[in-house]
Amino acid sequence: MTPADSDTPASTPDSAASAGSEALTGSAHSAVTGSPAISAASAIPAWRSPTAWCVLVLVFIAAVSLDLWSKDWAFRTVAPQPVVLVYEQVAGNPGYSLPWHPGVTAIAPDLLDFHLVLNHGAVFGIGQGRGPLFIAFTVLAVCTALWVFGKHTSSRSHLSHIGLALVLAGGIGNMYDRIAVGAVRDFLHLFPHRELPWGLHWPGG
Template sequence: MKAQMIVALIAATALADQLSKSAALSKLSLGQPIAIMPGFNLTLGFNEGSSFGMLSGIMAGKPVLMAALTGALTLMFAVMAFRARQPFERAGFALVVGGALGNIIDRLRQGAVTDFLDVYWREWHWPTFNVADIAITLGAVCILAASLPSRRRKEPVLEQH
């Protein structure tokens, strides 16, 4: 995966996230779930904290600080994307960066991250999430998979430029 492809994957991920959040903001009402299928609702919510709402009490009302902290980590992952030698690893870092950028945009634009995907079982609900969160999770899985010994032998290693 070349540098242009990394940039394209980052941009496509952030764009898909922002478009999905725009649709959620225009079609959903806060806290009013729309049933899609058993175990899955669309439910608009906002997260001022980090993943799964952690730190929301501490970071409430501090979106610029949260965006700055996330931005520093995102920059680190972007550097890792361009330095990674395996295409699968590069794609993983690009997905993480694109997802993180999508959430940073929300924090700077509206003070909190828009969440709307609600997975549940009976009365138990997983924390509501969004497309950026899916990209970050898939990216982490790609990075972990690229680090497996059997995967490392089979995948071609890219030359550093």
């Protein structure tokens, strides 16, 4: 036996078992924590992620297009005659009334029907006649949503991006109506023939 041979430690069952245990522990740790690449990608803020912007923009375009198209469709087809809105007649005139028409059942009686209304205020018709204030509020809400997207979501927060895109689409759709029509068009009438609690009511009803 040479000196070199005597300096080399012999492999024993205990050392092999220890090495195997360390390998399994490392693999389990990687599985739980994820690879460094995935962790780094999750830490990228949304405003620096092309994918996050694509999700936000595509969902926004689809939602605002559906919103405006559905309103145009409803005001052309729900009433017996197409309803044409003139800005000068609608803007600043909360008393402006649409032609009477019966509601069209959409899903089931007393659940949802289509009934044309104009809302000069906010939800439940609150704040009638304050269009400029609501336009300013919408601009503030849009800026806030974009700030939340850029600063408080990551590149992989896709559900948050979809939700923010829907908020943006609703705000922009309503702002378009206030600027182009003079009031927000609506036609979805939930729980018709039922009274809402606390004295609230749907616009136009």
